[in-house]
Each structure stands twice: as structure tokens, then as C-alpha cells.
Amino acid sequence: MNRIIVKKDLSENVVQMVLEAPAIARKRKAGQFVILKMDEKGERIPLTIVDSDAEAGTLTIIFQVVGKSTAALAKMKAGQSLSDLQGPLGNPTEIENYGRVVCIGGGVGVGVVYPLAAALKKAGNHVTSIIGARCKSLLILEEEMKKVSDKLVVTTDDGSYGFHGFVSAVLQQMIDAGEKIDRVFAIGPVPMMRVLCNVTRPHGIKTIVSLNAIMVDATGMCGACRVSVAGETKFTCVDGPEFDGHAVDFDLLASRLRMYLDQEKQSMEAYRCQCHGK
Amino acid sequence: MENNDIKPKKEKVPRQKMPEQDPKVRVRNFNEVPTGYTEEIAMTEAKRCIQCKKPGCITGCPVDVDIPGFIGLIAEGKFVEAALKLKGTNALPAVCGRVCPQEDQCEKFCILGKKGEPVAVGRLERFAADYERNTGKVTIPPRAKSVGKKVAVVGAGPSGLTIAGDLVKLGYDVTIFEALHKAGGVLVYGIPEFRLPKAIVEAEVDYLQKLGVKIETNAVIGRLKTVDELFAEGFNAVYLAVGAGAPVFMNIPGENLSGIYSANEYLTRSNLMKAYRFPEYDTPIVRGKKVAVIGGGNVAMDSVRTALRLGAETATIVYRRTEVEMPARIEEVHHAKEEGVQFQLLTNPVEYIGNKEGWVTGLRCQRMELGEPDQSGRRRPVPVAGSEFVIPADTVVVSVGTMANPIVPATTPGLETNKWGYIVAKDASGQTSREGVYAGGDIVTGSATVILAMGAGRQAARAIHEYLTRS
Numbered sequence: 001m002n003r004i005i006v007k008k009d010l011s012e013n014v015v016q017m018v019l020e021a022p023a024i025a026r027k028r029k030a031g032q033f034v035i036l037k038m039d040e041k042g043e044r045i046p047l048t049i050v051d052s053d054a055e056a057g058t059l060t061i062i063f064q065v066v067g068k069s070t071a072a073l074a075k076m077k078a079g080q081s082l083s084d085l086q087g088p089l090g091n092p093t094e095i096e097n098y099g100r101v102v103c104i105g106g107g108v109g110v111g112v113v114y115p116l117a118a119a120l121k122k123a124g125n126h127v128t129s130i131i132g133a134r135c136k137s138l139l140i141l142e143e144e145m146k147k148v149s150d151k152l153v154v155t156t157d158d159g160s161y162g163f164h165g166f167v168s169a170v171l172q173q174m175i176d177a178g179e180k181i182d183r184v185f186a187i188g189p190v191p192m193m194r195v196l197c198n199v200t201r202p203h204g205i206k207t208i209v210s211l212n213a214i215m216v217d218a219t220g221m222c223g224a225c226r227v228s229v230a231g232e233t234k235f236t237c238v239d240g241p242e243f244d245g246h247a248v249d250f251d252l253l254a255s256r257l258r259m260y261l262d263q264e265k266q267s268m269e270a271y272r273c274q275c276h277g278k
Numbered sequence: 279m280e281n282n283d284i285k286p287k288k289e290k291v292p293r294q295k296m297p298e299q300d301p302k303v304r305v306r307n308f309n310e311v312p313t314g315y316t317e318e319i320a321m322t323e324a325k326r327c328i329q330c331k332k333p334g335c336i337t338g339c340p341v342d343v344d345i346p347g348f349i350g351l352i353a354e355g356k357f358v359e360a361a362l363k364l365k366g367t368n369a370l371p372a373v374c375g376r377v378c379p380q381e382d383q384c385e386k387f388c389i390l391g392k393k394g395e396p397v398a399v400g401r402l403e404r405f406a407a408d409y410e411r412n413t414g415k416v417t418i419p420p421r422a423k424s425v426g427k428k429v430a431v432v433g434a435g436p437s438g439l440t441i442a443g444d445l446v447k448l449g450y451d452v453t454i455f456e457a458l459h460k461a462g463g464v465l466v467y468g469i470p471e472f473r474l475p476k477a478i479v480e481a482e483v484d485y486l487q488k489l490g491v492k493i494e495t496n497a498v499i500g501r502l503k504t505v506d507e508l509f510a511e512g513f514n515a516v517y518l519a520v521g522a523g524a525p526v527f528m529n530i531p532g533e534n535l536s537g538i539y540s541a542n543e544y545l546t547r548s549n550l551m552k553a554y555r556f557p558e559y560d561t562p563i564v565r566g567k568k569v570a571v572i573g574g575g576n577v578a579m580d581s582v583r584t585a586l587r588l589g590a591e592t593a594t595i596v597y598r599r600t601e602v603e604m605p606a607r608i609e610e611v612h613h614a615k616e617e618g619v620q621f622q623l624l625t626n627p628v629e630y631i632g633n634k635e636g637w638v639t640g641l642r643c644q645r646m647e648l649g650e651p652d653q654s655g656r657r658r659p660v661p662v663a664g665s666e667f668v669i670p671a672d673t674v675v676v677s678v679g680t681m682a683n684p685i686v687p688a689t690t691p692g693l694e695t696n697k698w699g700y701i702v703a704k705d706a707s708g709q710t711s712r713e714g715v716y717a718g719g720d721i722v723t724g725s726a727t728v729i730l731a732m733g734a735g736r737q738a739a740r741a742i743h744e745y746l747t748r749s
Contacts, residue, residue, distance in 0.1 A: 023503075024502065027502060035496075041558065041559045042560050043560040043561045044459075044561070084459040084495070085496060086457070086497075086498060087502070088502070089498065217457075217467075217546060219457050219523070219683065220523070220524050220683050220685065221467075221523040221524065221525070221546070222525065222542045222543035223525045223527065223539075223540040223543055224539075224543045226527075227534075233527065252636065255536055255635065256534070256636070258536070258636075259536045259537070259564070260562045263556065263562035264562070266557055267557040267560060267562070271557075
């Protein structure tokens, strides 16, 4: 159970894994996530399901190494098993034929927007995708995104590849050029989603964001992942993870994401010492 | 009529206390507070029981434990036999001996309690179960003959574990589907180690598995599989015991500031995820210096005592009524006081104050006074005008109750719920509006106790057995 079938480094700190999880693979829809736990002492880590194969009984996940848990996870090898894998969790993306949609992913968020783009394309939408990274070597899933998009624009912050600048600049250009956009799906770091929502808001373009709040149980039991949407408290795990970006309080989300920074550092330091000791 | 006067006066043996860890020591560790009876103390206490012909204690027990029976065996020094007697009716005696509110149940009806102190039924129950477990004398009864029918139990908390044990003994093929990664429900995520060591819950779960109960963890019914899909897979009946797992917040300004937890989150991090052993365990928890816990129930006491053990300098209960109305067990309040918990009674938060980093720094509170009784019969707290003041706090735990988790009802067509989202059961059998679907525990009653949830499991086991025997 929960065996790692394939493990692949997508960039220096982004890892892709294909996991054996037949029951979840059968049920999963675009936009949903899993909670995984490496071992007895591990954290419960929420990760979007990037792809699934019901016949093979597998799921694909992508994660960035940001702390101790993800660093340890990245060290696991194909053939090893995770102690726990729970899902599919969260509400699936509302997939319809909206007309012309723009799917935007930043950094590891490209992995989250990929299944949405694929499902939206399948539903008959005209899909323009904009994916960005800090530099060329950190860009992920370019080929995959190309396959599910009618048009793909790549951006890098340092100009090492594709458009030199942020994904928001590309979206702004599209709007300025008078392109018809019926809906935007924007997934990435909080500052990126905030800026994208500010770009679309004056034009009344509905913008869906997927939030990465801190979670524990992910079934609506604890409220760790509460966010404010249109002034109301929502739980990201059961009310989301996708919300109307124009109604999300990104400041609150950003400050709640900083809640364990000190502990995360402490944990990482303890882990490094342990690794060096070996 | 009895003539008490001419009876020879027997020397009165007082109710035996359980040895406890010193409050100053225990407040810095997570080990269990009472250390339990020794064999001698247990026998002394057991001999206090006068073995009534019509025992009132049993009528006070939601699962009908033969109380004089097992106590009599302890008095004779037959400890393992006492444990077996308990297990005949109670699937989780080591748990119940610790967390049942005996003062409102069995012990309330004890005849000795009329003039003095009742027999310490809970402490004796705990002793017998611990004795059996610790001496390795746990025996597994032979597997019952299979009746060829399958029952799915949703939720591995007290209610689900009880019904699973009962049905497997009747020969059913029972599978429990548990959403979390560990079985036990509130026993593992909610009740702290210092009140209920997790090794005990593991031993009880292990025992059930040895009886033949199958447990699938990480299985969120409603997401991974629906109730209808369980029937399609060949289950003949389904018991829903998913608990009242959703936290209630007060919806006052500032409640989403960093440092403010629901009791569910705070306790889940500490108990289930073992955040109190961070960084050995990966899940972090905020070790606040000034911790305020809102609420006056057992969960609030568990939270505030956890805060002290995590290193709080001040840990304060903020409760809007007085100590008399507090729903927490007297013993819990007593333990909290011994450990140095402060109580701000007749006090209600109206707003949380934060700093520029979005971290809570205090609670703006109102003083309350008690007015006319409300529907619950308790006098309703009303705010005192102009009484606002601030309690400084860097961590807050909101423990004002829980509500129904909608995942199962929302994905089960035809399953009737009430206006609060709890599943409607026709009667004590737990029969719902869907044929073959039964429900019990907190998802039917709202937040109650471990033993009531177990009682519901026991009754539903009988009902399901009858239903499946008939059909």
C-alpha cells in the first residue's frame, strides 16, 4: 500500500512521485488533494493530486522541498512506501465549458493548475496557460502543459527562458489587447495570486484560486486551515481548496502561513544535524 | 423494617484514594496523573461493596456492566476473572475506568453514597483492566461461527469500536472505516496522554483486531467511498459513528489571528500528532507563555492542562458562567486547580486583539452576571455594561463545543438530518431513515460522553443483529 512507484526530480528542489493508490485513483477528480504521512512520526502533508490513472491505480504528486518533512520525503526512493495516504479530499474543481479560460501556475503551483487545465480542455474550453518560475531550471511541466493548452506562455523572473517577467504581466497584456477571457484559474505563491486577482478585479473576470493553507486532519475537524472569504470564515479543506480569488483575504492567509516559521527552522536544523551525523 | 441500631458497629473503611503524581511534577510531563490502585488498595475498596440484591449501580451504567459481579471478584483477589466479567459487557474497560463520569452514573446510585462515599467503581474497573493487560493475561475468545454477513462501521471512536466488538462476537464480518490514520477517534485525538495513555487505546484496538475486526484507516467515507458504494460492495448494514467532529467558533472579530486554535486542533496536534514531542515528531504546536482557554467543559480542561505541560507560564480558563454551571467533571476541575490553572469566571471574550504580524496578543472580555434560567435550565449569563477589560494572551484555545461534520450526510441520499446537521435516529436502536443504515454516538446526540457513545453502539449492535437475522 502507498508504494512509491516512480520518483523523479523535476528541478533542483521539486520532486514528482507516482504513488500506488488504486482506491483514491478511482475516485479522484481534478482539484482534489491527498494527505500523506511518511512514517509514524511524520506530519500530515496536504498535496494536490496532479494526475491519476484509474486503470493503473496510481496518483501523481509534485512537491517542493521547503522544510524538514518535504526534505525527508524527497529522500525516499521508488519501491519504498508511505505509512499513510488519505484522500481524495476537498471539493473538485467546477469544470464546465466557460468558453475562453486562462490557467496560470507559478513555481510548484504549475503542478496544481495542470489537472485543471487538462479537465477544462477536455470540457471544451479554449485554454491559454501561463506558467512561470524564477529561472529556467525551476520551470516544471512545460511539455505536459503544452499538451492540454491551446496556447502556452512561459515566463521567468530572470529572463533566462521565455517571457522576462511575472505571469501577471502576461495576463495584463492579454487584457490590454482586448482578448476575451471568461474565467481565470490562478495557482501559485500567495503574492502571485494576490497580484493576479488585482489584475482581473477591475475587469470583473472571475478568478479562481486554490489555497495552500496549513492543515492537520483535512476533513473539517480542526479549523487550522481557516481562511476569510467575503468576510466569512471558511475551512480550506472542506469548503475549498478553491475559492473566488476576489473575495479571499490574502493578508490573513499569508500571516497564518507564517505561524510555524520558527518551529520549521528548528525542525530543519535538527534534521540537518542528524543527516550530517550519519 | 430494618433495625440499624442493634447491628454491631463495623469499622468504617473510607473510599480509597488513587495515588497521584505530585501536581508540581506532573504539570511538566505528559504521564498519567493517577497511577492506579495497588492490589491491596483495590481489594480494600472492593470489600466496601455490600453486594446489594438489587444493585442501583447497574441501572446507572449505559452498557449494563455487572458491577457487583466484577467488584466481588476483585474482593476475592480474582483480578483476571474480574476483567473478563467486565469485558463481557464493556469492550473498553480500561478506557471507561478512566474517562466515564462515574459520579453521574454507577456511583451516583451506590447505596453507600447515601450516607457516605460511594464505592469507587471507576477506579476498580480501571484496576481490573490494567491488571489483565499489564500481566499479559489477556485471553482471546474463540472466533464466533461466521453468519456470512458483512457490516461496515464508519468511524473508529468509542461507538464504532463497541459495535464492532459486539457484532464480531456474533459472527459478523465487520470492517471499520476510519478517516484518520489511527483508530480510536476522540480517545486518540482528543483525550490527552495524561488522562488516557494512548498505549491503552492501542491495546484495546489490538484486542478487537484479534477478535477479527478489520480496520481500514485513512478511509474517509463520503470521499473515498459513499455509503451506497459500501452496500454495492456487499455490506449488508452500515453503522455511522462519525462523531461531532467540526469545531465551533464564536465568530467574534480577530478569531482567525495566528495563535488562536480550536480545541480540536490544539488537542489533535498534541495527542494524535504528538506535537508535545516536537521536533522528535514532525508536527509543531505553539508553546504559548500566556494561554487562555475559552469554555468550561472537559475539553477545555484538557486543553488548559495541555498548555501548562507545553510550558505556559499562565494558563487561564475563561468561562461565561460560574463554576457551578461548568460542564466539566469535578475531578477535572480539581486537577486543573491543583496544577495552577487560573479561572476567569463570568467572563466572555468579545474580540481578539493582535499585533502587526497578525499574532494574537489579548482578548477583550466582558464581565457577565447570571440572569433568568434559559432552556437548558441554567441561568443565562448577561453582559455587565461597561465591564470590558483585556486579558493578555499569546495563545488562545477556543473550546465552546463542536457540531456535526457534514461529509457523510451530504453524500448519503435519503439520510435524514435535523436542523443542526445531526443524523436522525428513529429510536434507541439507531435506525435511520435509510434501510440498513444505523447511527449512534455524537453524530446523533451532539457532543456527549464516551460511555454514551458506547451505549449507542451496544444498542445498535442488537438492532443490526435483529435486522440481519430477519432479512
